Amino acid sequence: MNTLRATTFLIAATLAAPLAAQQSGGRLDIVVQPEPPGLMMGLVQNGPTQLVAGDIYESLLRYNSDLEPQPSLAESWEISDDGLTYTFHLHDGVKWHDGEPFTADDVVFSADVFLRETHARLRASLAYVESITAPDDTTVVFQLKEPFGPFINAFETGTMPIVPKHIYEGTDYATNEMNATPIGTGPFKFDEWVKGSYIHLVKNEDYYLDGKPYLDEVYYRVIPDAAARAVAFETGEVDVLPGGSVENWDVPRLTEMEGVCSTGAGWEFFAPLSWMWMNNREGPTSDVRFRQAVMYAMDRDFVKDVVWNGFGKVATGPVASSTNYYSDAVTQYDHNPDKAKELLAEMGYGGEAVRILPLPYGETWQRWAEAVRQNLSEVGINAEIDSTDVAGWNEKTSQWDYDLAFTYLYQYGDPALGVSRNYVASQISKGSPWNNVEGYENPELDAKWTAAAGMVSAEDRAAAYAEIQKEIVDDVPVAWLQELEFPTIYRCNVKDLVTTAIGINDGPRDAWVEE
Amino acid sequence: MSIVTVILSRAFKAFVTLLAIAVLNFCLLHAAPGDPAVVLAGEAGAADEQMIEQLRERFGLDQPFHVQLGKYVGSVLTLDLGYSFRQGAPVAQLIAERLPATLLLTLTAFVISLVLGIAFGVAASARVGKASDSLLTTLALLFYATPLYWAALMAVLIFSVWLGWLPGFGYETVGAGYTGLARAFDIAKHLVLPALTLGLFFMAVYMRMTRASMLEVSQLDFVKTAKAKGLSGPAIRRRHILRNAILPVVTLAGLQAGQLVGGAVLTETVFAWPGIGRLMFESLAARDYNTILGVFLVSAAMVILFNIVTDIVYRLVDPRIGAKA
Numbered sequence: 001m002n003t004l005r006a007t008t009f010l011i012a013a014t015l016a017a018p019l020a021a022q023q024s025g026g027r028l029d030i031v032v033q034p035e036p037p038g039l040m041m042g043l044v045q046n047g048p049t050q051l052v053a054g055d056i057y058e059s060l061l062r063y064n065s066d067l068e069p070q071p072s073l074a075e076s077w078e079i080s081d082d083g084l085t086y087t088f089h090l091h092d093g094v095k096w097h098d099g100e101p102f103t104a105d106d107v108v109f110s111a112d113v114f115l116r117e118t119h120a121r122l123r124a125s126l127a128y129v130e131s132i133t134a135p136d137d138t139t140v141v142f143q144l145k146e147p148f149g150p151f152i153n154a155f156e157t158g159t160m161p162i163v164p165k166h167i168y169e170g171t172d173y174a175t176n177e178m179n180a181t182p183i184g185t186g187p188f189k190f191d192e193w194v195k196g197s198y199i200h201l202v203k204n205e206d207y208y209l210d211g212k213p214y215l216d217e218v219y220y221r222v223i224p225d226a227a228a229r230a231v232a233f234e235t236g237e238v239d240v241l242p243g244g245s246v247e248n249w250d251v252p253r254l255t256e257m258e259g260v261c262s263t264g265a266g267w268e269f270f271a272p273l274s275w276m277w278m279n280n281r282e283g284p285t286s287d288v289r290f291r292q293a294v295m296y297a298m299d300r301d302f303v304k305d306v307v308w309n310g311f312g313k314v315a316t317g318p319v320a321s322s323t324n325y326y327s328d329a330v331t332q333y334d335h336n337p338d339k340a341k342e343l344l345a346e347m348g349y350g351g352e353a354v355r356i357l358p359l360p361y362g363e364t365w366q367r368w369a370e371a372v373r374q375n376l377s378e379v380g381i382n383a384e385i386d387s388t389d390v391a392g393w394n395e396k397t398s399q400w401d402y403d404l405a406f407t408y409l410y411q412y413g414d415p416a417l418g419v420s421r422n423y424v425a426s427q428i429s430k431g432s433p434w435n436n437v438e439g440y441e442n443p444e445l446d447a448k449w450t451a452a453a454g455m456v457s458a459e460d461r462a463a464a465y466a467e468i469q470k471e472i473v474d475d476v477p478v479a480w481l482q483e484l485e486f487p488t489i490y491r492c493n494v495k496d497l498v499t500t501a502i503g504i505n506d507g508p509r510d511a512w513v514e515e
Numbered sequence: 516m517s518i519v520t521v522i523l524s525r526a527f528k529a530f531v532t533l534l535a536i537a538v539l540n541f542c543l544l545h546a547a548p549g550d551p552a553v554v555l556a557g558e559a560g561a562a563d564e565q566m567i568e569q570l571r572e573r574f575g576l577d578q579p580f581h582v583q584l585g586k587y588v589g590s591v592l593t594l595d596l597g598y599s600f601r602q603g604a605p606v607a608q609l610i611a612e613r614l615p616a617t618l619l620l621t622l623t624a625f626v627i628s629l630v631l632g633i634a635f636g637v638a639a640s641a642r643v644g645k646a647s648d649s650l651l652t653t654l655a656l657l658f659y660a661t662p663l664y665w666a667a668l669m670a671v672l673i674f675s676v677w678l679g680w681l682p683g684f685g686y687e688t689v690g691a692g693y694t695g696l697a698r699a700f701d702i703a704k705h706l707v708l709p710a711l712t713l714g715l716f717f718m719a720v721y722m723r724m725t726r727a728s729m730l731e732v733s734q735l736d737f738v739k740t741a742k743a744k745g746l747s748g749p750a751i752r753r754r755h756i757l758r759n760a761i762l763p764v765v766t767l768a769g770l771q772a773g774q775l776v777g778g779a780v781l782t783e784t785v786f787a788w789p790g791i792g793r794l795m796f797e798s799l800a801a802r803d804y805n806t807i808l809g810v811f812l813v814s815a816a817m818v819i820l821f822n823i824v825t826d827i828v829y830r831l832v833d834p835r836i837g838a839k840a
Contacts, residue, residue, distance in 0.1 A: 027690065034797065037555070037601045120556070120566040174573060179603050195612050196789025198689050219689055223787040224797075227668060228684050231676055232787075235683065391549025391802045394557045431567050433557050 024214045026513035028494065029238040030504070031229050031245045032199070032220040039190065039199070040179040041161035042114050042168075045121070050158045051242060052199055052220045054505040056097075057184035059162055060088050060107065060140075061155035063501040065268045067324060067413045069152055070500070073102075073162060073185060074140075083147035083456035090138040094208045096164050097189045104134030109165035111142075118173060125154045125417070147456045150324075150414030156269060157506060159412065187213035187509040197222055201508075214512035226362065230254060239494055242504050243267065243486025248309045248364050254489055261492040264311065264485045266503015271320035271418075272486070274408035276356075276372070276479040277397065280439040284354060285403050289347040291476040294404070295333035296340035297379040298372060304482055307368050311487060315480040317473040318419050322483075323411045325465035330473040340379040355386040357405040360393050365406060368481075372404075397433040408484055409434065413501070415465050416453035423477060424449050440477035518827065525826065529819040536815045537591050540808055541584055551802040552576060555601060574600055574804070591812065597805035601798075606809035610791060614813075616686055617790035620782070621775040623706055624714035629768055632718040636725025637757060641748075643730060651722065659719035667712045667785040674708060681707050684787035709786040713779055717771050721764055728760035735759075761832060769825030777814035 036048040041057045060074040069077070074088040094102040112132040115122050128148040133141050144151065154160055162185065167178050182190050187209075188201035199220040203213055221238055223229045230250045232238045234257070243266075246254065255262045278285040278294065285291060300314045319326045354376075358369035369385050376383040383404070388396060397405050411418035421427045424446045427435040445468060452464035488504055490497055493514040497507045552570035571577045575586070590597055596606035639651040658666075675683030687693070687702050732738065733756050741751045771778075780792035791810060798806035829836050 029689070037801070038603050040603075120563045123563065123565070174600070175603070194789065195609070196616070196793060197686055197787075200690065217690070221685075221689065222789075223684060224784045224793060225684075225787065228671070228785060228787055231671055231683050234676060235679075237682075237685075389549070390557075390800055391547075391551075391554050394553045395548045395550060398553055398557075429564060431553065431564065433553065 022211070022214050022495070022512040023515060024211070024512070025216055026214075026515075027217045027219065028215055028240060028508060028511065028513070029219045029221055030240040030508075031223060031232065031238050031242060033223070033229065033242075033245045035196065035222045035224075036199075038179060039182045039193070040163075040176075041157070041182075041184075042110070042163040043118055043173060043179065045119065045158050045161075050502075050505050052201070053161075053182060053184075054157050054186075054502070055188040055201055055218060055508050056182050056186045056190055057157055057161040057163070058186045058506075059155050059157040059160045060090075061152075062506060063153070063156060063269055063413065064499075065265060065501050067153070067268060067322075067501055069155070072155075072157075073107075074155070079152065083149075084144045086142040086144070086151065088140045088142075090140065091208050092138060094185050095206050096166075096185055097183045097204060098164075098167075100164065100166050102162075102164075102185050103137040104140045105137075106165045107140045107162055108132050108134050109169060110162045111160060114163050114168055114173060115160060119160075121412075121417075122154065122159055124421075125151065125159075147454050148416070149453055149455055149458075149461050150412075150416040153269075153324075153413040153417060156412070156502065158502070188218055191217075209509075213509050215508060218508050226250075233489065239491050240497065240504065241489040243488050246489070247362060248307070248311070251309055251311070251487060251489070255487075259492050260489065262487045262489045263498050264487050266488060266498040266500070266505075266507070267484075267486060268322040269413050269501035270410040271323045271413070272408045272410055272484040273315055273318075273320045274406065274481045274484055275315070276481065277402065277405040277407060277438045278476075278478055279400065279403050280441075280477060281400065283403055284347075284349055284352050287347050288475060289343045290349060291479065292333070293340040293343040293347075293349075293379065294376065294381070294479050295476055296336040296343070297381065298375045298479070298481075299335040300481060301335065303368055303371050307364060307371060308482070308484075312485040313483040315483050317469050317480055318423065318478075319415055319465065319469055320411050320483045323419070324414050325462050327462075327466035327469045329466060330470050337375075337379050344380060349381070351380070351382045353382045353384060354403040356383055357386050357388070357393065357396055357402045359406040359408070360388060360390050369406060394433050397437050398431050400430065400437065400439065404479070405437070406481075407433070407437075415468075416449075420449040420453070423472060438477050440475070442472075442475065442477075445471060518830065521826065521830075522823065525823045529823065532819060533812070533815055534588070534591070537808070537812055538584070538588060540811045540815075541587050544802075544804055544807060545580065545583075547802075549802045550576070551601065551804060554801050570600075587808070596809040596812070599798075599803055599806045601801055601803040602806070606805050609794060609806060610809055610813055613789060613791040613794050614776070616788060617776060617779060617783070617792065619702075620706065620709055620713065620788055620790060621779055623710040624717070624779075625768075625771060625775065627710060628714035628716075628718035628721060628771070629764075631714075632721025633725050633757075633761075633764065635718075636722040637729060637752060639722065640726045640729035640733070641752060643726075652726070655719040655722045657719075658715040659723070661715070663712065663716065663781050664785065666715060667709070667782060670708050670712055671785070681705075683708065684785075686787075686789050709782050709788055712786075713782045717767075720767060724764050724767060725760065728763055729756055732756045732760045758832065762829065765825060765828050765832060769821050769828075772821040772824070773818035775821070776817045777810065 032048050032051055034048055036052055038044045039053045041053040058073050060072055062070040062072045064070055073090055075091050077088045079086055090104060096102055116126055128144050130143045130145045164183050167183060187204050187207050189204050191200040191202045193199045201218045203216050223232055226247050230246045233241050233254055278291050280286055304312055304314055316328050317330050356369050356373055359365040373383045373385055396402050422436055423440055425441045428439055429435055448468050452461055455461045488498055495512050495514055497511045498504060499510050500506055551574055552567050555570055556566050599606050599609055635651050639648045642648045671683040674681045682705050685705055687705055693701050738755055741755050776791055780796050783790040783792045795810040
């Protein structure tokens, strides 16, 4: 039973509280980029939506930077020894923003009915679930069909946002009028959304944690131009620039300003890892020697230092170092053009052209593609850049129309949630840009991925994933590039903004402003 | 032809043109690579076939092309712009939300550029060859040649970051709770930089056009007659030269007026102005078909409308045009 672990966290949380003298009041202006398409988190789970709606909706758990579960809507929880029964004890007296009581029925409805229909990523985890029941108003039991190691990581807000049953039951979720005025249990309530300008959230006075939240209101500001966002921070219009909201070369200038702090923390759960998909089906990229040559040809340290201004970490393989079960006991691909040329000569590469598809997310990615093209030309690979916009990129990758394609993906804390989907053959399916797009097929490894996901003990899983990482790094199904770091830039008088593994997405609950 | 028949015949042609534009827009958009369902799914960071299928069904993309086109034309004929599934709101409502901000910006820029452009043009032509003429002409050339995007950034850098005189972006002070006059003043302060930036180019064009046209007309015989009658210089310039010189400016003003709805994408982006140009640009990136088509249609309607208005203004300024036709 894991009760002991949960209780320890409760005690730790209680002890930590009186140490800092939090002040109530004040407002925070945070940049949101781009403007979210909607704020109903059960329907939309992209980054900007979660940034804003993460203050409105909650899930059962939060995670600290070591990815250990922390209480949220659930006060405590137990996992049975066979890893099949997850029991959550919910907070008493929690209310929805419209005043209705929140109960275990809402959790059952959200997970078993609503999100099963709308949430592709959660649906994959729910496949392991036999039943979700509410024995009483404050208890929820998830009964699994077979053990699923990463299941405890599925209770993050973006993965399992709890939505109000009394509003959504029996309606067409996508067109429910209440989507425009979202109702959650979170520390902030939706007030107003002026499209193209800002989203205004106000303090939830009835929040179930005493004294929280400290802030009176939060404004999410929509500023479409990256240079204007930097100016907005410089002139004091906004207090917080979430990771990735200004171009990398503006970061040093802004962080050197007086009274400005920055942190790379708050991305441990997502652990964005970037790589280039290499089309394993056809062309030179279908030869493992060519793929290894690409790895040796690239000067990834240069890119990290110059293109990313030193932020981030060169990737060693498919698992990011902050994700559970990471192992660095793998073949290291350092910058070695000679080795790359040898491999190319050995396979008899005849100078066939390969197209590089950059990620259309701004200047940084364009420059990165140019750096890689340069590296590849240096070892004699005939590479050209094939640029497009976001919709075009989605189309080309999901229709497998590329040779090398930049991307980055979140890992959600566990290899079984955010890593294996890119490498197992069962995830080869045209039409989605987020599965095994490279077309890598290795039945032996597929079996190992499946086995590792179903193991109960953490030691067994660690050993299994270490083995998988060692083998797959030699096969190079994709060219791993870098663990991305998106620093959050904020005024130093904003305290406790980044305290969890998803950082600013659920930061305003604990944040306060020092006068 | 009387003005009424002109308007009626133009309105019929406008209707046919608009319908053709609607069909063409629809075909072009669907020919562009990219699928809104995949974009939406892509943003979620995860997708399975079920999700893509659901989305395509909701967007109506699972139906054959001609059925989709037929439905679209049908809804345009009933003045129904459709529903944006991405934003979860009717397109007409999205456009209506954004239209006031855009019109405020573009109309202000329009008035500024027209009034200042003509005034400077008249002033320069009256002082032709002198230092003040050279100064005005040089400035106009500079404004004419400066890329809008760069001018916008420089304006923000100088007036907002360095001098701190004016807000650099946004429509109003967020969360200040101003009402009435205080709010109007606040919005006006936010309006200065984007409106000036947007107006600079056309101001330069109007100025050069007015100056050249004034100089040309002032050589004509009837001006000599007016002088011989003993009229004063300013009176001749205002009542005889300007009125005859203004026609090319009206033509250009008609062109600028046609862009009142869709022509401020860059300015709106740099200054975070919550207008319709940004709505169009962002919808295009997301392949939010209904919204883009809606904005395109409204913009096209504006262009056609202002062409008609220009024609009418010609007749008012120069009655000979109606008589000849």
